[in-house]
Structures are given as structure tokens and as C-alpha cells.
Amino acid sequence: MGRYVARRLLQMIPVFFGTTFLIFFAVFTLPGDPVRALFGDRRPPQEVIDAIREKYGLDDPFIVQYGKYMSNLFQGDFGVTLQGRDVLDVLSEAWPISIKLAVAAFAIEVIIGIVAGVLAGLRRGSFIDNLVLVSTTIVVSLPIFVIGFTVALLIGLPLARNGILPSSGVGGGWRSYVLPGFVLASVSLAYLARLTRSSLSENLRSDYVRTATAKGLPRSRVVIRHTLRNSLIPVVTLLGVDLGVLMGGAIVTESIFNIPGIGRTIFQGIQNQEGSLVVGITTVLVLIYLFATLLVDVLYALLDPRIRYD
């Protein structure tokens, strides 16, 4: 196991550099000129442009820019935005909000997803099973912004009118995160329910379940202690992949519900051609993503002794 983790960590290094290089390439070889974007319609004097280009190293060859950026990054310097703010400052302001949103989404996803999956998996072919199948297929097929608008329009507005839940922003404490969390969770929730369902109903036919039933154990114990614990193992792998989906979904969800988190920050950064902001956030996201994938793979082996990596 230790050797496996070490090997994975080593493999992560080229992947990390490759991925950040790609992002850096896409961001900093933009045809658009960030300095001009900074001044909008007005044309600044050439000296000002030169000074700014000099300050941000925009005239260096691409590979030099990348090298400089990376070496600064490892010293904890994420660079400054074109407005002169420290990228880490911007990040530390947006993180807590996005993390709250992600936690809300994750909780909703796990609770509803697993319950729906278990109900469907226990009675294949029943009404609940079909309901879960149909609704998850629909949710998976709907683009997340369509789900977002549907929820905001059909559920958010009436609730906001009655003062139950705020329909946008983060001014209302934890209540502000309920609807966006629900939207953000929707797609993953559907996949989770389906995976739980198929995994559970497959395991219900296995020998150890028959043995447990034959021993005279009550059904609740057979299902919860024996079947469910085994069925949730593949679910763990899904949760790791989820993180990437949550990141992508956050961009859309935070835009729709007007939440000043990482997703909206990075999207605005991209649109304003804030290169260092975009690369900074993306680098952090990529790191999280890589470590989460590793964690899931390790967890998978720990939970299921049949899986051995070495």
C-alpha cells in the first residue's frame, strides 16, 4: 500500500505540471490583450502599457513566464490581479463560501441519493424503482443551468416571496445554501442513486445475504449491516469523481444564484482576462482534484480487502 501511494504521488508530479502548463498556455497566449482590457475603451499612454507589461512580465517568452510563475507559486506567492490585489486574498475571501456550498451539496447528495438508491434497489421493478429510474434519467440529461432555472423559478421564487428561503446571494446564513446546494447536487445525486440501486440489488442476490437471511436475521439487519455496507464500496469511487463535477457545476450554480464563491470569481476572472487569478485558482483546484482521486483509490482498497494494488 505504501509503495502504491508513493508511486501515485510520483505520477502526480508530471500530471500536475502538464495540467497547469495547459491552463497556463490557454490563459496566457490569449489573443486578447489584458492590459487593454484593463483600460476598457480608453487608450492609455504607451509608457503606461509598457510599465504594466514590464511589471507583470508579459513580454517574457511563454516558457519563462511559466517557470517564473511556478517558482513563485512554490514560495507561496500566487501573484497579484491586474487590480493589484493579492490572488491569495481573493481566494481566501471566496473559499469559505464555496466550501459551505459544496458541503451543503454533498450532504444533500449523500442523504437523498443513497436513500433513493436503497428504496429503488430493495424492490426492483416496483413503483418507487421506476420513479427513481425515470427521475434520475431526466436529471442527468438536463443541463445544470436548466435545472438551476427551474428550481429558482418554480421553487425559489415562491419560497422567497413567503420569506422562507432567500432566492439569491448569501445574506441569509445557512438558508442561502439550501437551493443552490440542491441544484449543485442534483446531477451527482442522480448518479449516486443509480449506482447505489444497481450495486445494492446485485448484492441482494449474493450468497452471504442468503446465508444471513437463513440464519434468521431480521430483514433490516440483513439490508443495513450486510448488504448496504458492501454496496457502498463502489459508491465511494463515485464520490471522488464527483469533486470535478461539483467544481464545474459551481461555476453555473454560483452565477445563477449570485453567490460570490470560487466559481463566480474564476468565471469573472476568465471574462476579464485576469490571467494570474485564473491560473492561481485553477492550480489549487487541480491539486485538490488530484489528491481527492488518490484518496478515493486508497480508500477503496482499505474498504474492500479484495482489492490489492501491490
Add this chain to the structure above:
Amino acid sequence: MTDYRATQERDRGQAPGAVSPAPGTGGTDASAVTPGVTTYPAAIAGGEVGGRPSSLASDAWADLRRKPLFWLSASFILLMAVVAIRPQLFTGQDPYECDLLNSVKRPSSGHWFGYDIQGCDYYTRVIYGARPSISIGILVTIMSVIIALVLGALAGYYGGWVDTLVSRSADIFLGIPFLLGAIVFLNAFERRGVWVVALALTVLGWMTLARLMRSSVIQARDMDYVSAARALGASDTRILVRHILPNAVTPLIVYATVTIGIIISAEATLSFLNVGLQLPSISWGLQIQDAQFRFESDPHLLLFPSLFLSLTVLSFMVLGDVVRDAFDPKLR
């Protein structure tokens, strides 16, 4: 988002296409050492094979034929394909012929979908919106399938450094969250047409298909019929093209169907975020973007493009699902 299905496929343990079909009929020029292989393409095309409906593909077809969901999704896709190819068949109007006097008029008997903000007939706009969405979905899928076929087959068959190179490159691209990467890449282009969007989505989306192909080639590589062909002196190219590919390609095709749906959805999301197609292109994503701030006053502007978009994506997903189930011997 694309990763999920791959996870599921992996968790099933066994790719559906990797199971070798029953012995072939020898009706074509089948050599004795390649049972099943030669009948396979024929079986996909025709269903029944020489009166012996025992191959995987003909079983799958027999299974599919009885499924209403298959017919529903397939016919909706066919309908949308016709709409995308010849929108003129469905509307007599020019989508660019607009009259501001008609701005945001509600649906009426003459104009079922009402008018948009510029006063264009909304039904016509929605109909013409099918082409860019569906072409991007299909273009990206075709390009990704080609990349996946080549890279996946080489990596799976030869292993070694080829495999390392392909797998690590896939890892690098998978390290970028799909939507985030697409926004960053597309924002680099000032003019974004169908091809630019399609290329960006292909660059970021080929990995799942390539991994799928690689694993099913690895499974097919160790089959007895491959050893038999090699013992008879077949070259690597011949083994790969004639023996392995036909047996390994099914999961790829099935997942490609789902991919079309995912890509159409991604294109709409990108256009909605203003980094996909641009005006004056007509696209469902752009229409929804246009309508987003008026959803309280004019919900019909949001409803119709969303409906068409969702139904199209849904159809591709459902079709992929039923076809996969039909080809998965474990579910029989």
C-alpha cells in the same frame, strides 16, 4: 461529468463488447480461426445472421426491438436530425426576419412559441437552433471516437511506453475539470464558431473514450482467437484491425451515443455562459442565455429552447442506456 459512465463501466468489471460472440456462420469469407469476428459487423447492420440469431449483436437487436424506450428515443433523435439537416422543412420563415413590433409577444395560435426580444418568430429560431447544437455534439463525438480508436488501440495492444504515454496524457487532460477547462480554452478565441467550440470540447473530452477503448482492447488481446491468429502468422496490424477492433469496439460505440448528449449539453452550458457560440449564431444555449433575465415576465422564452435541448440530450442518453443494457450479457 463524462467520468461517471467510465466509472460505471469499470465497476461492471467487464466491458460488454469484450465478450466474444458465438461462432460465426462462415457465410462470408470467414477463416476458421476467427469465429464470430466476421459476422459481427454484418450482425450490427442486419440483425439476424444467417438464420442463427445467437450472436451478441443479434440478441441485442432482438432485445432492443421490444423496448419502447429504444423506439421513442431513436425516433426523436431521427426527427431532430432531420430538423438539423433541413430546418426549412419545418418552418417557412426566415429566422433572421424579425420585427421589433412583435417583441416578446406571447404564444398564439399562429405563432405557437411566441416571439423573442428582437421580435423574431420563436418557433423558427428554436427549429434553427437544432443544427449548431447537434453538429457540435456529433463532430466532437466523431473526432473523439477517432482519437480513442487510434490511441486506445495502440495503448491497449502494445502496452509498454506507448501505453504509458497515452495513459499519462489522458491523466493530464483529466486533471482539468471539464467545464472549467472549456471556459478557459474558449475564452482564448475571440470569434467562436461551430468548429472552434467542437475542437475545444474534443481536446478536453477524448480521454474517457480512449480509456474505455484501451481497457476493452486489453481484454480482447488475451483471447484465444487472438493467439490463434498470431500462431497462424497474422501481422500485428491484421490482428488489431481484423480481430481485436471488431470485438472491442462495442462499448466505445455505446458510450459515444451518450457522449453526443453530454456534449450537446456542454455546448449549451458554454453558450449560456457566453463563452460558446456567439450571436448571430442561433443556438439553444444562446436563446436560454438571452431569456434568463426575463424568466419571470416571459417564461416562454426560457421554456421552449430548454425543452428542445433537454429532450434531445435525454434521447441520446436513453438510447445509450438501452443499447448498453442490450449489449451487456451480465444483465440477461
